[in-house]
Amino acid sequence: MRNDNKAYWRATIILTFIAITLITEMCFYDKLFNKKKEQQVLNQLQPPTKIEPLNNVDNEIKDNKNTNLTVANPQGYTSGVYYSNWSPYSPRKHFPHDIDFSRISHVYYSFFLVNGDNGKVELGDKWSDIEMDLYKPLSIKLGKLKNKVDVYEEPQTQSTIKTNLPKGCIGEFFYLRNSKLLPTINTENSKNFKMIMTIGGWSNRDSFPKMAKSPQKIHNFVTSAIEMMFEYGFDGIDLDWEFPKNNTQEPAVYLKIMQQLRQGMNELEEEIYKNSAVPVEERKHFQLSVASPAFEEKLSVLPIKEMNKVLDYWNMMTYDYNGEWSEKTGYHSNLYDGSKVKHDEEVLNADSAIKYMIETQGVEPNKLVLGLAGYGRGYTNVNVNHIQGFGKNNKERELTGDEVFIDLEYKGVGGESEGEPGMWMYNQLPIKGSIEQFDPKFVSAYCYDLKTNTLVTYDNVESMNVKGQYVKDKGLAGGFMWESCGDVHDNPKRSLITAFTNELGKIKKQESSIFQDEKTFEFYLEEFGNEGYLSEAIAKLLNKDKM
Incomplete structure (x- = not known):
């Protein structure tokens, strides 16, 4: 008692x-809170650039972290991350300014959602998207970097700061692309990254079929998607319907949506540049991509050849090959099928998906983006009795690294990441009491806790090195990671993106965002006046009085 x-x-x-x-x-x-630090944030904004021919831009800039990474134009690779709008919340507390933008060409902002009742695209989390004040944590970070960041103009009042700068994660991304901050603390081309709005996701999957049944809803989807893309300052749209069924309607509607989005984007570009003397080939363009399944069963349903005519990139989701739904343990983000014996069912792997797209469907390799996992999937109470040398005293033994923990029975999945059973963020791995191992045949990392018989499979630095080389060997567009909050951001030696981009060597960051262009800003104010989400910030960037 x-x-x-x-x-x-x-x-x-x-x-x-x-x-x-x-x-x-x-x-x-x-x-x-030190208001002087917050004033620094507003003072970093700088005017947009006028369009210049690509050959006038330096196409190779050394990174500032003593690596072999360079920034290059068409010969470079894409390096993307998906940033979720739940990232700022506890326990993740991952903010846009935590990303190392010197290594990123694309940020896919997730998720905008489809309203199944009317087909319109909506914000996924209004507070996180456009209302949360993220400039305070950014200002605190600036304070820690005070030796690297200067105040460029006269201090502004706090009320001016709160008025001029757009709030939420979307607002901070816009700020980072249009301020002096990133070039000051990182590299000159750091702020040259594309912001793409991703629509859908697994949790929104049921709304797509509802939308697909109505021509009016399809129209609402396309028009609202383009309107929101432009108002919130995005460079394009990424579609994530998981997944169209194998019927006559849903794949056809998916294609129709893509075709209409491409047409709408082209028309918007024409409006922006209607009075411009800049040649079409030198204008900035809106991007259209798809978060694609990465195994033949789902890919074969899609009209890939027709979709490929309007898509810029296929973001191949080469992960989630195994998980809590699997009958036995297995790697979830493996590059190859490293099995020594044939299985009744195909062992899902990234290489097979890439080959299917190139060899069977005729998709150009430089449109395919390899998916990288910033998380692991686990299994508990794994039955290891069939592994040679394992028995009753497993807790006392040491692993040699030669053990194979796949195709084993298990009970439960555990997990340390809130939101989905059986998941660990990469930055939570290897689990306490285990040792990280690497399977070169499958190209996957794993860790195994002998005390709890818990197995977690995931990508690590070693698999990033192999996958980076794979991208180069196959001539792929590059890679992307789901999701940014899972990476290690305070230790470059453990960072997945750092390892991957070091292996690539060159990142495609030469072309800046369409929302760093004076023509775009002028057209934005024509369209929205002072009512747009970005109107006040854009007016400041153009040195115009508040409208």
Whole structure:
């Protein structure tokens, strides 16, 4: 009973302390916060660029981290990350400014959602997307970098800051692309990255079939998607319907949507550049891509050859090959089928999907983007009794690295990442008490905890090196990672994106965003006046008075 009382009072003290801390922060945050740091944020904004021919831009810039990474034009590779709008929330607390943009050519912002009732595209999380104030954590980070960041103009008032700068994650991404901040603390071309809005996702999968049944809903989808893309400052649209059924309707509708989106994007480009003397080939363009399944069963359903005519990239989701739905353990992001024996069913792997797209469907390799996993999938209570040398005293033995933990029975999946059973963020791995191992035949990392019989399979630095070389050998467009919050951002030696881009050597970052262009900004104010999400920031960038 005494122990129970001690535990009670200990818990009471801890909870009281937490409550006092939260109340203090809520009441005094603005007073405790150094406003001069926040002023630095606004003062980093700089005017947009006028379009110049590509050959006038330096096409090879050395990275500042003593690696062999260079920034290059058409010979370079794409390096993308999906950034989810739940990333800023606890426990992830991953903000846009945490990304190393010197290594990123594309950010896929996830997710915008389809309203199945009317077909319109909507914000997925309004607070995170456009309302959350992320400039305070950014300003705090600037304070830590005070030796690298200068104040460029006269200080502004805090009310001006809150008025001029668009809020939310979308707002901060716009700011990062149009400020002096990234070139100051990183490399000159760091802010040359594309922002793409991703529509759909697994949790929104049921809305697509509802939309597909109505011509009016399809029309609403296309028009609202393009309107939101432009108002919120995106360079394009990425479609993620998981997955169209094998029937006469859904694949055809998916193609129709892509064709109409491409047409709408082309028309918008014509409007932006209607009075411009810049040649068409030197104009900036909106991108259309698809988050594609990466195994033949789902790919064969799609009219790939027709879709390929309007798509810029196929983001191949070469992960989730195994997981909690699998009967036995297996790698979830393996590059190859490294099995020594034939299986009744195909062992899913990235290489087979890439070959199918190139050899069977005729898709150009430089349109295919290899998917990389920033997370692992796990299994608990794995039955290892069939592995040679394992028995009753498994907890006392040491792993040699030669053990094969796939095709084993298990019970449960565990997981340390909230949101989905059986998942660990890469930055939570290897799990405590285990040692990271690498299977070169499959090209997958894994860790195994002998005490709990828990297996987690995932990508690591070693698999990034192999996959980077694979991209170069196959002539692919590049790679992307789902999702950015899973990577290690404070230790380059453990970072997946760092390892992958080091192997690639060249990143395709020469062409800047269409939302860094004066013509785009002028057309934006013509369309939205002072009512657009970005109107005030754009007016400031153009040195115009508030409209």
